[in-house]
Amino acid sequence: MxxxxxxxxxxxxxxxxxxxxxxxxxxxxxxxxxxxxxxxxxxxxxxxxxxxxKSLGANLAIIQSGNVTQGGVRLGAGASSTLTDEDARAVLAEVENVTAAAPVIVTRAQAVYAGTNWSTQITATDLDFFTAREWGVAEGRLFEPEELRRGEIVAVIGQTVAKNLFGEQDPLDQMFRIRNVPFKVIGVMAPKGQSALGQDQDDVIFVPLDTGRRRIIGRNYARDRSVQTIMVKFASEDAIAPGIADTTALLRQRHRLPEDQDDDFIVRNLTEIANTAxxxxxxxxxxxxxxxxxxxxxxxxxxxxxxxxxxxxxxxxxxxxxxxxxxxxxxxxxxxxxxxxxxxxxxxxxxxxxxxxxxxxxxxxxxxxxxxxxxxxxxxxxxxxxxxxxxxxxxxxxxxxxxxxxxxxx
Amino acid sequence: MALIEVHELSRIYSLDSGSVIALDRVSLEIEAGDLVAVMGPSGSGKSTFMNLIGCLDRPTGGHYRLDGVAVETLSSDGLAELRNRKLGFVFQQFNLLPRVDACANVELPMVYAGRDRKIRREKALAALGRVGLAERAHHRPMQLSGGQQQRVAIARALVNEPRLLLADEPTGALDSRTALEILALFQDLNHEGVTVVIVTHDAEVARHARRVIRFRDGHILSDQRQEPADARAALTALDHAPPAAEVAA
Known part of the structure; x- marks a missing residue:
C-alpha cells in the first residue's frame, strides 16, 4: 500500500x-x-x-545623593543633596573607562504656550546626559557649551511635550513659559517610547543645568551646586563593576567621609537591573x-x-x-x-x-x-x-x- | 503431490488449568480440485484444524505442507504472505469493511500483495462479476443483503486466485434459500477448478461436498467420499414447487 x-x-x-x-x-x-x-x-x-x-542606554550607572544619618536616623536615598556637578566632573576626569558623567536635577512643572499648558518633567542637565542615554534630536539642536555655561533660557523638548503644547505647529524657535520664565525651543528629541517601568520617556523638557537651578527651582548658583543624581556611562559592561568601586572611593574621599560612616550616596548599576529584567x-x-x-x-x-x-x-x-x-x-x-x-x-x-x-x-x-x-x-x-x-x-x-x-x- | 499434506498434526493449548489437546496427531491429504466438508460438533477439533491449514495458527507437533511449502518453518511474515497468495477465507459473519464499497473490499488482499491500483480495480470488478454482483460493485456492505455480502466476501477470497478457498460456516448467518445459493456458487467455482474446504456443523451443508471428513475429540472419526447434492437443481426445484399453503390445502 x-x-x-x-x-x-x-x-x-x-x-x-x-x-x-x-x-x-x-x-x-x-x-x-x-x-x-x-x-x-x-x-x-x-x-x-x-x-x-536599549532605550535606556547601555552600561549605565546612576549615583543618587542622600542616605545621610541625622542623630542616628538614616534618611534614605535622596533625602539630602550631597552630590554636586563638581562630583560629576571629577568622576568623568578621574575614574577609568567613564565616557560620560551627567549631573541631573529633575522636577515637575507646568509648561505654558499660548492658550495651552501641560504638566511635564523638567530635566536640568548637561550634554553628557545625551551621550549617556545615546539620545539625539529629531529636529533643531542640543545645547551649545556656551548656553550651558551661561545658563541661557533655552529648552529641548520631548515628542510628547511637542505634541501636547504645540500640536501641529512647528515648535522650533517658539517661546513658551515655565513658572513665568520664557524659554525658547531649540530642539525636539527623537522619540524614545516607554521606559522599562512604563513611563513615557518623551514627556520631558530638557534645560541647561544652571538654567534649571536658577530659573525653575530658584536656587542660588553661587551657594548651592548640588544635583539629585549623576548618570555615569562606562565604556563597556566589564568596566562597570570596577568603575563603580572607584567612583564610590572617589566620592567618599571628596565628601570627606570617615571610615566608620555610611556612604552619603547610592550607586545603582542599571545594566544589572536590565539583565535581571x-x-x-x-x-x-x-x-x-x-x-x-x-x-x-x-x-x-x-x-x-x-x-x-x-x-x-x-x-x-x-x-x-x-x-x-x-x-x-x-x-x-x-x-x-x-x-x-x-x-x-x-x-x-x-x-x-x-x-x-x-x-x-x-x-x-x-x-x-x-x-x-x-x-x-x-x-x-x-x-x-x-x-x-x-x-x-x-x-x-x-x-x-x-x-x-x-x-x-x- | 496433494495440495494439502498433513502428517501427525497436533495442536495442544496450554491453559492455567492444564493443557488441552485440540488436535491429536491427525494425518490426511486433500487433492487440488476437491470440494471437502469438514464436520464435527464444537470442541471436535475442526476449527483448530481449519486455523492450522489456513496458516492462522501454528501446530505444536507434526508437519503441514501447503502446495509443497513446509508451513511450520515459516516466520509470521511468511505465513501472512502464504495466506495472501495461496488462501482465500470466507467467514460466517462476512467480515467486510463497513466504510468502503464492495469493490474496495474485494481489492483488500491485492493491497497487501502490493498490486497497483488499476490492476486491483480491474481484478476486483472481474471477481465481483464472477459471483454475480457486477452491478453492486459500488454499494457499501450495509446496502447489500446477507447473501450479497457473502458473495462479496467470496469475491474477495477469490481475487488473488488462491490455491484453496477456506470457508468457515459460510451459510451459518443466512436463510436456507440464500444458503443454497451460496452452496451453488461454491459448486460452480469448484467445477471451474477451485479447491474448496467448508468447515460446518450442518449436515445439510455437508451433503453438497464430494468428500466429508468428520472430527471428534481431536481425531478423524470418518472420511468418506459421496455423490454431492446439486444445489443449483435444488434451487430450481424450489422455484417451481407450489407454495406450502397450497400443498396443505
Missing part, C-alpha cells in the same frame, strides 16, 4: 467517527495553539523588555512554553486513548486484514499513520489558531509579535511526533493481535 493510499484510508477512518476525531484533535489543537501563542507572547515580552533596556522575561517565556507543552502532552494522551479505543472496536477488521495477508508491520503502519494523521491535522489547525491568537494578543497588548517560522516548524514536527509516539503503543497492540482471536471477537 502506498503512503498516499494509507493516508487516504486513515482519513476515511478518521472521517467515519468525525465527532470523536474532532474532539480528540481538540487536545492537539489547543496544545499546539497554546505553544505557538505562548512562545510568541513570551518572546514578545522579552523583546519589549530588551527594547526598553531580561532574565525574568526569559523565565516567564519558558514558564509559558512549559505550560503549553503540558497541554500538548495531554492532547497526545488523548490521541493514545482514542487509538486504543479504536483498536478495540476494530479488532475484527484487524483480524480480517491479517487473514487476507496483512503482515504485522502493515497493521502497525496503518494505525501509526492514522494517529499521525490525526495529530498532524490537529497540529495544522492549532498553528492557524495559535498564530491568530498571538497576533491578536500582540495587537491588544501593543507588543512586537514574534512568530518565528522555527516555532511553527517545531510545532508541526512535534505534533507529528506526538502522533507517532502516542500512536505507537495502540498500533503495536493492534499488530500483535492473534488473527484467530481477533476474528472471533464480537
Amino acid at each position: 502506498s503512503l498516499w493510499e494509507a493516508i487516504r484510508s486513515a482519513l476515511s477512518a478518521i472521517g467515519a467517527n468525525a465527532l470523536r476525531s474532532a474532539l480528540t484533535m481538540l487536545g492537539i489543537i489547543i496544545g499546539v495553539a497554546a505553544v505557538i501563542a505562548m512562545v510568541a507572547i513570551g518572546s514578545g515580552a522579552r523583546e519589549r523588555v530588551t527594547g526598553q533596556i 531580561t532574565a525574568a522575561a526569559t523565565t516567564l517565556s519558558w514558564l509559558l512554553a512549559a505550560v503549553a507543552a503540558v497541554s500538548l502532552l495531554v492532547g497526545g494522551i488523548g490521541i493514545m486513548n482514542i487509538m486504543l479505543v479504536s483498536v478495540t472496536e476494530r479488532t475484527r477488521e484487524i483480524g480480517l486484514r491479517l487473514a487476507v495477508g496483512a503482515r504485522q508491520r502493515d497493521v502497525l503502519a496503518q494505525f501509526l499513520i492514522e494517529a499521525t494523521t490525526l495529530a498532524t491535522i490537529g497540529g495544522a489547525v492549532g498553528i492557524a489558531l495559535g498564530v491568530g491568537a498571538a497576533l491578536t494578543i500582540a495587537r491588544i497588548a501593543n507588543w512586537p509579535s514574534v512568530i518565528s517560522i522555527e516555532t511553527i516548524l517545531i510545532a508541526v514536527g512535534v505534533s507529528g511526533m506526538i502522533g507517532v509516539f502516542f500512536g505507537f503503543y495502540p498500533a503495536r497492540q493492534a499488530a500483535r493481535l492473534d488473527p484467530i482471536e481477533a476474528l472471533r471477537r464480537e
